[in-house]
Amino acid sequence: MxxxxxxxxxxxxxxxxxxxxxxxxxxxxxxxxxxxxxxxxxxxxxxxxxxxxxxxxxxNDAARSLVSGSTNSIGMVLADIENSLFIDMAHGAQDAARAVGQNLLLANTACDMTLQDDYLDLFDESRVTGVLLAPMEESSAGIARIRSHGRQVVLLNYAPKPGTCCSVLVNNEHVGYLAARHLIDTGRTRLAYVVAHDDYQPVRDRRRGVRAAVEEAGPDVSLEEIDSVGLTTVHGHTVGQDLARRAPGDLPDGLVAVTDELANAIIHELHTVAGIRVPDRIAVVGCENNRTAGTAAVPLTAVDMPGRMMGREAIRLLMDEVASDGRHRHATVVLEPELIVRASAPS
Amino acid sequence: MxxxxxxxxxxxxxxxxxxxxxxxxxxxxxxxxxxxxxxxxxxxxxxxxxxxxxxxxxxNDAARSLVSGSTNSIGMVLADIENSLFIDMAHGAQDAARAVGQNLLLANTACDMTLQDDYLDLFDESRVTGVLLAPMEESSAGIARIRSHGRQVVLLNYAPKPGTCCSVLVNNEHVGYLAARHLIDTGRTRLAYVVAHDDYQPVRDRRRGVRAAVEEAGPDVSLEEIDSVGLTTVHGHTVGQDLARRAPGDLPDGLVAVTDELANAIIHELHTVAGIRVPDRIAVVGCENNRTAGTAAVPLTAVDMPGRMMGREAIRLLMDEVASDGRHRHATVVLEPELIVRASAPS
DNA sequence: CAACCTGATTAAAGCGCATCAATCAGGGGG
DNA sequence: CCCCCTGATTGATGCGCTTTAATCAGGTTG
Known part of the structure; x- marks a missing residue:
């Protein structure tokens, strides 16, 4: 030896x-x-x-990428790894990344913007091939920072400032429209829209779609907008309890919740706790089609977000941008949502 | 300039x-x-x-870690990012890693052993501080490989070969025991255990616990073991349909499913489709307490796995091992599960 | 036999950073 | 006036690798 x-x-x-x-x-x-x-x-x-x-x-990968100036990895920053939409995006991105010989590294920010910035910087310093960002809030500062260093970013499920980067979006206005339209088409006339965080762009867009559907339906259909404190289960319970206390005549007969969590929690309070039958007395539609939607106590009618495809498209855009050494034009891919009808708002 | x-x-x-x-x-x-x-x-x-x-x-992080010979990141390889137990482990690990100044990088293998090996090697080549591995199957080859390079690994939710590395486990035998014992304590006498992949160690352990509880109960309680093809929803549907076709006298009155997915799918076929009421005719217990357990059509009684704490403990063990330049003794932390009683098997 | 080519191999030049011994400036004490 | 001490700064070295030009051995051709 x-x-x-x-x-x-x-x-x-x-x-x-x-x-x-x-x-x-x-x-x-x-x-x-x-x-x-x-x-x-x-x-x-x-x-x-x-x-x-x-x-x-x-x-030694460090030495390797020190010489080559780049890596074989793509970083993906996810705002909420507990939400199955984000998991789906990660899954789709994983498949697509693998197909082009890149590894996908995931980071969860748990909706903490400080953590998000830290991870963006970490990936920046690691000289990853590029970054996929699926944020919860406006993130243009962080994006601008690492873009200014020449690092490519593709934004997922959040519209970027025009011309700042590529993005993959869902037509969230159509999400709201499909949800409300389904209720109207099935004979509901007193609609409610439960919403929170109107400062989040996807939330805003969905609201516009809901309003559009109601206006389109004419004067026979009314819309009440109910402000929730937040987007999660606990907030849904509160909203549901408030609704359950109303006089029967004041109750809407169709409800769109901006997240599935809200929808499920509201259904729980109305249907299971207060005995206000869903969908008989009130039909409910969610806006994400999370993993739980199909197996909930009352299976949830929801507008599906095509997470897997979003992830795949994001990788495609990223690799396009990385490959185009010369001029590159930012692109936005907008995918269409699809209504999935289940028991909470049958056809 | x-x-x-x-x-x-x-x-x-x-x-x-x-x-x-x-x-x-x-x-x-x-x-x-x-x-x-x-x-x-x-x-x-x-x-x-x-x-x-x-x-x-x-x-440039590459140059930095080339000089220092190490990084500031911990790699975590997850077998199934769709399973909320794994998400919980990631969450706990994230918090703990952050507390000690390390970044946590996530990788999803989607139960693909080739991908798992690729990611283990990637983290190995990246000279991460250490690796957390939450596999689905026996993975000692991959562990041995990167450990032989001096990289530290902590195994999550899967018992390592004795003495090969640190690990954080749940007392899976007790998981099975608690599930079966709850059914016995609430008067069920004809138990069934639905299982698949007996080659996975956690699955094996749970079976032992189920058997132990039944034996302990004496001759008045019987146990039937039902082999499923797999652990997921589709397989549960098959098992549920088979059960629903049985003569009423042949039906068990208490059932333990080795995963929540199996449990929920079986409940769906029995209760919702075939009208065999749960828990009246048959009580069902799951073994994971996934995120969906509480909101399912029939809320699922399940044995909870403390994912967050597992993640935190894993980081602690990893950092201990990394710090102990000299001799280090591998440790196994075994956390106890807890029964969460819901409607599918009430008290 | 010289000139040339081909394929395999080597030696050397960095990549960007951290580290550490060496240097320097500026006092203060003797 | 010289020496030493302290704190700030520098320059040089090397981490492990990829890459490129240079070298070499062994044919082939004119």
């Missing part, structure tokens, strides 16, 4: 030099075995591979 | 040298401003920081 080179602490593991020594070749040849096997004679390659196996050599 | 240094294509962005030139100092000083601010006089530091901002300098 060859004697080991002296090493400072912390720098464990054999290097290419060690492999080269063991195989009786130069480092350049070892590198070629790994990256351009065609350039190396079969016999030498075999000898090198044997040495690699014997020494347990692991290529 | 100083003239830009000539640059080969691909190596965009200002380097420390550029910053140093702009601020009229040496690279060493710029490095110190970033890493040891106390060593630099306030005036110089300010000048350097100004230059950093003006040039849009971004530290």
């Amino acid at each position: 060859a004697t080991a080179r002296p090493r400072v602490q912390g720098h464990a593991g054999p290097s290419m030099q060690d492999v080269a020594d063991a195989a009786g070749v130069s480092v350049g040849t070892v590198s070629n075995v790994l990256n351009h096997p065609a350039k190396v004679s079969p016999a030498t390659a075999e000898r090198v591979r044997e040495a690699i196996g014997r020494l347990g050599f692991v290529r | 100083a003239t830009a240094r000539p640059r080969v294509q691909g190596h965009a962005g200002p380097s420390m040298q550029d910053v140093a030139d702009a601020a009229g100092v040496s690279v060493g000083t710029v490095s110190n401003v970033l890493n040891h601010p106390a060593k630099v006089s306030p005036a110089t530091a300010e000048r350097v920081r100004e230059a950093i901002g003006r040039l849009g300098f971004v530290r």
Whole structure:
């Protein structure tokens, strides 16, 4: 056995030099075995591979990307990993990234903008191929920062400031429209729209769609907008309890909730707790078609967001932009939602 | 403006040298401003920081970790990002990692062992601080490989080969025991255990617990083990349909499903489709307490797995091992599950 | 036999940063 | 006036790899 080179602490593991020594070749040849096997004679390659196996050599990705100036990884920053829409986007992106030889690294911000900025910076410093960002809130500052360093970003499910980056969106106005329209088409006339965080662009868009459908229906259909404190289950319970306390005549007969969580919680309070039957007394539609929608106590009619496809499209846009060394025009891909009819608002 | 240094294509962005030139100092000083601010006089530091901002300098993490031989990131490989247990583990790990100044990078293998190995190797090559692995199947080959390179691994929710690495487990035998015991305690006598993939260690352990509870109950309680093809919803539907076709006398009156998905799908076929009331005719218990358990058509009684805490513990073990330069003894943390009683098997 | 070509291999030059010994400036004490 | 001490700064070195030009061995051709 060859004697080991002296090493400072912390720098464990054999290097290419060690492999080269063991195989009786130069480092350049070892590198070629790994990256351009065609350039190396079969016999030498075999000898090198044997040495690699014997020494347990692991290529140092830091050195590799230091030289090449780039990596093989795409970073994806997700605002809420608990939401199945985001999971779907990650899944679609994963598949597409893999197909183009890139690894997808996920980071969860749990809706914390500080964490989001940290992860954007981390990916920036890591020189990833590009970044996919699926935020909850306006994030143009962070995007601008890393874009100014030349790092490519594709925004998911949130409209960017015009011309700042590529994005993949769902036609959220149509989401709201489809939801309200379904209720109107099935004979509901006193609609309610439960909403919170009107400062989030997707939320705003959905509201516009709901309003459009109601206006289109003429004076026979009314719309009440109910402000919730937040978008999650706890807030839905509050809204549901408030509704349950109303005089029967004041109750809407059709309700659109801006998130599935809100919808399910409201149904729980009305239907299960207060005995106000869904959909008989009031039909409910959600706006995400989360994983839970189909298995809920009252299966939820919801407008489906095509998360998988969004992820795939985002990777496509990103790789397009990365490839186009020269001029690149930012693009926005808008995918259409689809209504999934279930028991909470049958046809 | 100083003239830009000539640059080969691909190596965009200002380097420390550029910053140093702009601020009229040496690279060493710029490095110190970033890493040891106390060593630099306030005036110089300010000048350097100004230059950093003006040039849009971004530290190159590859070079950084090439020198230091390590990174600031922990890699977490998850078998199934769709399962809320894994999400919970990621969440807990994230919080704990952040508390010790590490970034958590997530990777989803979608139960694909090839992908799992790829990500393990990626993290290995990236010289991450350590790796958290929450696999679906036996993974000792991959673990052994990267451990042999000196990379630390903590295994989550899957027992390692003795002495090979640290791990955080749930007492899965007790999971099965609690589930079966609850049915027995509430008067059920003809139990069934629906199971698949007996080659997965957690699945095996749960079975042992179920059997133990039944044996403990004596001859008045019987146990039938029903083999499912798989662990997911489609397989549950099949099992449910088979059960629904049985003669009423042949039906068990209590059922433990090894996953929540199986449980919910079985309840759907029995209760909703076939009209065999749950829990009246048959009580059902799940073994994970997934996010959907509480909101299902029939809220699911399930044994809860403490995912958040598992994630936190895993980070703790990992950092312990990383810190202990000298001798380290692998540890296994076993967390106890807890029964959550809901409508599908009331008390 | 010289000139030339081809394929395999090598030696050397960095990539951008952290680190550390060496240097420098500026007092204060003797 | 010289020496030493302190704090700030510098310059040089090397981390492990990829890449490129240079070298070499072994044919082939004129």
